Amino acid sequence: MLKLNINGIEREVDAPEDMPLLWALRDVLGMTGTKFGCGMAMCGACTVQVDGVPTRSCVMPVGTMVGRRITTIEGLARDGQPHPCQRAWMELSVPQCGYCQSGQLMSASALLATKPEPSDEDIDAAMSGNLCRCGTYPRIRSAIHRAAELAKQEGIDLARAIGAPEARPEPQPVSQEEEP
Amino acid sequence: MTDTLSRRTLLRAGLAVGGGLLLEVSLPVAQAAGKPASPEPFAPNAFLRIDPDDTVTLVVARVEMGQGTVTMHAQLLAEELEVDPASLRVEFAPADRRYDHPDMGIQLTGGSMSTPGSWEPYRHAGATAREMLREAAARTWDVPKAECTAEQGTVVHAATGRRLRYGELVEKAARLSVPSVTLKTKDFRVVGQSVPRLDSAPKVDGSAIFGIDVRVPDALVAVVVRCPVPGGSVKSFDATEARTRPGVLHVVQIPSGIAVVAKTYWHALQASRAVSVEWDEGPLAGFSTDALLETHRRLLREGKGVRVRDSGQADATFGKAARILEAEYSAPFLAHATMEPQNATAHVTDSRCDVWAPTQGPGMAKEQVKRVLCYADEDIHIHQTWLGGGFGRRISQDYILEAVHLSKALSRPVKVVWSREDDMRHSPYRPAATHRVEGALDEAGHVLGWRHTVVSQSLFSEVGQDYVGALLAGAPGFVKSATASLAINAMGSKDITSFEGVDSLPYELPHVAVDFIRHEPGVPVMFWRSVGHSHSAFATESFVDELAHAAGEDPVDFRRQRLKYQHRHRWVLELAAEKAGWGTPTPPGVFRGVAVHQSFGTWCAAVAEVSVEGTRIRVHRVVMAVDCGRVINPNLVQAQLEGAAIFGLSAALGQRISLQEGRVQQSNFHDYPLLRMNESPRIETHIRFNEAPPTGVGEPGVPVMAPAVANAVFAATGRRLRQLPLSLG
Ligand code: FES
Numbered sequence A: 001m002l003k004l005n006i007n008g009i010e011r012e013v014d015a016p017e018d019m020p021l022l023w024a025l026r027d028v029l030g031m032t033g034t035k036f037g038c039g040m041a042m043c044g045a046c047t048v049q050v051d052g053v054p055t056r057s058c059v060m061p062v063g064t065m066v067g068r069r070i071t072t073i074e075g076l077a078r079d080g081q082p083h084p085c086q087r088a089w090m091e092l093s094v095p096q097c098g099y100c101q102s103g104q105l106m107s108a109s110a111l112l113a114t115k116p117e118p119s120d121e122d123i124d125a126a127m128s129g130n131l132c133r134c135g136t137y138p139r140i141r142s143a144i145h146r147a148a149e150l151a152k153q154e155g156i157d158l159a160r161a162i163g164a165p166e167a168r169p170e171p172q173p174v175s176q177e178e179e180p
Numbered sequence B: 001m002t003d004t005l006s007r008r009t010l011l012r013a014g015l016a017v018g019g020g021l022l023l024e025v026s027l028p029v030a031q032a033a034g035k036p037a038s039p040e041p042f043a044p045n046a047f048l049r050i051d052p053d054d055t056v057t058l059v060v061a062r063v064e065m066g067q068g069t070v071t072m073h074a075q076l077l078a079e080e081l082e083v084d085p086a087s088l089r090v091e092f093a094p095a096d097r098r099y100d101h102p103d104m105g106i107q108l109t110g111g112s113m114s115t116p117g118s119w120e121p122y123r124h125a126g127a128t129a130r131e132m133l134r135e136a137a138a139r140t141w142d143v144p145k146a147e148c149t150a151e152q153g154t155v156v157h158a159a160t161g162r163r164l165r166y167g168e169l170v171e172k173a174a175r176l177s178v179p180s181v182t183l184k185t186k187d188f189r190v191v192g193q194s195v196p197r198l199d200s201a202p203k204v205d206g207s208a209i210f211g212i213d214v215r216v217p218d219a220l221v222a223v224v225v226r227c228p229v230p231g232g233s234v235k236s237f238d239a240t241e242a243r244t245r246p247g248v249l250h251v252v253q254i255p256s257g258i259a260v261v262a263k264t265y266w267h268a269l270q271a272s273r274a275v276s277v278e279w280d281e282g283p284l285a286g287f288s289t290d291a292l293l294e295t296h297r298r299l300l301r302e303g304k305g306v307r308v309r310d311s312g313q314a315d316a317t318f319g320k321a322a323r324i325l326e327a328e329y330s331a332p333f334l335a336h337a338t339m340e341p342q343n344a345t346a347h348v349t350d351s352r353c354d355v356w357a358p359t360q361g362p363g364m365a366k367e368q369v370k371r372v373l374c375y376a377d378e379d380i381h382i383h384q385t386w387l388g389g390g391f392g393r394r395i396s397q398d399y400i401l402e403a404v405h406l407s408k409a410l411s412r413p414v415k416v417v418w419s420r421e422d423d424m425r426h427s428p429y430r431p432a433a434t435h436r437v438e439g440a441l442d443e444a445g446h447v448l449g450w451r452h453t454v455v456s457q458s459l460f461s462e463v464g465q466d467y468v469g470a471l472l473a474g475a476p477g478f479v480k481s482a483t484a485s486l487a488i489n490a491m492g493s494k495d496i497t498s499f500e501g502v503d504s505l506p507y508e509l510p511h512v513a514v515d516f517i518r519h520e521p522g523v524p525v526m527f528w529r530s531v532g533h534s535h536s537a538f539a540t541e542s543f544v545d546e547l548a549h550a551a552g553e554d555p556v557d558f559r560r561q562r563l564k565y566q567h568r569h570r571w572v573l574e575l576a577a578e579k580a581g582w583g584t585p586t587p588p589g590v591f592r593g594v595a596v597h598q599s600f601g602t603w604c605a606a607v608a609e610v611s612v613e614g615t616r617i618r619v620h621r622v623v624m625a626v627d628c629g630r631v632i633n634p635n636l637v638q639a640q641l642e643g644a645a646i647f648g649l650s651a652a653l654g655q656r657i658s659l660q661e662g663r664v665q666q667s668n669f670h671d672y673p674l675l676r677m678n679e680s681p682r683i684e685t686h687i688r689f690n691e692a693p694p695t696g697v698g699e700p701g702v703p704v705m706a707p708a709v710a711n712a713v714f715a716a717t718g719r720r721l722r723q724l725p726l727s728l729g
């Protein structure tokens, strides 16, 4: 059993240490918001944040995640309030099929946490690891600028806008897959 | 496809369980060739349900793969029903003949046909419900119906200020007979508005359930080891080692290969590498795409095609020409590379089968599952999920059948998940095609004739079996097989999907001849976003450019002069040229190229601004113009054009599927690149508004991209790139 801190909650995960975090999330914990696209760190669909840093979970052995702070798309909203990126994404109708968007949002929110007013070059640098087959890049770019603007207008601290930063101690009941 | 306005939509109303108003829309399904008359003339193909608590539920018969179908259908219904489209609850239709596409005669989403197919029926449903609710209110208040108006989900009697919510009226309304209605032709309230997408919320918080996210209790996950050569089969296999791997429960042979079934995808994937298989590589062993190109060239030299267009006397004209300009264009096989890899979950028991899968053709899925299991229609349930992209890939139901075979064999639910490598190497592809184009010129360089031969493989002979099978479901067996093989052969020799866009060359030229040579290498193929247009526009719009330069004329002017009577081509061409600043100076080192093309009833033009650094082609800006008739949602149209531009550029600049020794050489995104954020140009989209019946926009933005860029590269370098993907190397 590995103890992981996911979205501020301590979870026990019954997975071999070399299983990528992606599959521990999806197939063991049933957290399917994080997506599988390539399995080799080339598409960004599986992006989560580990200690605030965007990370491709498809190549991250889950055993190395113990003691780290993992944030997934399910934990991007804070106290039921959507992250400014999520609001901007909806306002500008960014998602088409939507499959890549969990990863896009995790990369974009990590960018804004360190650069609250990113330039187009910053966006290129931070977002070029996230593929979108539907071609939503122009809207993602606009939405990142829009999220920055929303945060500024409303005085939201983007460095602290993501999910629940501190681990809550009490473990939640886990919908474990029945052992076959 | 465009006659939907005149088609009579039929409706049936009734009382829903729980006291709501239930409205079934039906329209006579187009009589496809060989299709027997439907014994059930009122087969409804959409549901509208209004509950006493005011919930309005819309069942959408098309699937959502990103194209905005949910939002568009909600707008059509809301327009006439007088409700806010955002208040509608949307459900996806299960596989059922009642949801067949009215023109295609099958439950399929593709061909940019959702908008034209739904334009009338969904508004009709909304209008009918509204009239019944008004009538119910009029009877309740005992006032003339004319004094009752519907607004914002209520009916109002202005004179007395009385108001009833739809939910309060449904029970009475449901007992009324269905009135005939007239649809709005102007003063649209919702149609034409950039209503924000209604499916964004679940797509930004990870809650949208795509096929790959479906979790059925007790389900195992399977990874299938497939023959490295498409079409090959298992001779023998040894899974002793794989069976000992952690988490593995079963190793099973199915028609497509050896399935390793485990607790999780990761367990199955790891163990799948330990399976050793001896393959019968089948007919494609030794096949290479380089050799295919040589075969195409030989066939073009031999020139034994079927003539599919003959206007004027092209052959005679070429005998008299002062000069003949000749060019060969080629396009490779292409993968769809949907972001969500193929997957399906099936649960087969003795008496029923449930499938959860991202599919563009739930109706086709059902027919094919039926063939495997021999279960009755009502015992097969295809549950529609969100699709992580489609682009034509998911018209093929191969991954669904794998899950069904496995669940049947193991008597428990099984989810099949393809790796990206599986998806890249074992999918059906956009057919490769080679075009030979000749222009007959007079002394002054004026074009007299255009002769064009396409060699490619037939999509319909590949897909036809399934498609026709689904069309004919319900017909007696002998009718089915006789009609199916006739239809497939007929479609194969003159398969429009191979030369569409060439046969409809719009330019006013005295002599045009188009030939098609069908060559079947046996590589699995499938519709790919914009189908034949994806390569035919590359050939036609590049060659028009070559002719313009040969005549010493400006590429936009040259086209415009020859599109005098093709006003919709001309409109979009002129709009794109104007917005791009055609003829005005560009930044240093940047050059423009243009293309215009009609596909799926929609006209599209693009101007690309390109620079060349060494052998690297960089696209900085793309200006697009579209005419898709009446626009239901400008924002959705623009999103589709932006997406199509990037999809088209990805193919033009870097994508190809090549085979050597029968093996697909590409495997993942490093060797099958998609455009990335930093490579994505500025995209400007412009709509030429008019009131013609609406047409689809999912595909028509794609074909213009490759020729617009190739033409810009010619402007920049003087080099004419005639092979896709474009390469200066
Ligand atoms: S799935 Fe991890 S980067 Fe593609």
Ligand code: FES
Pocket: A095, A096, A097, A098, A099, A100, A101, A131, A132, A133, A134, A135, A136, B066, B339, B388, B389
């Ligand atoms: S929205 Fe479909 S892949 Fe990005």
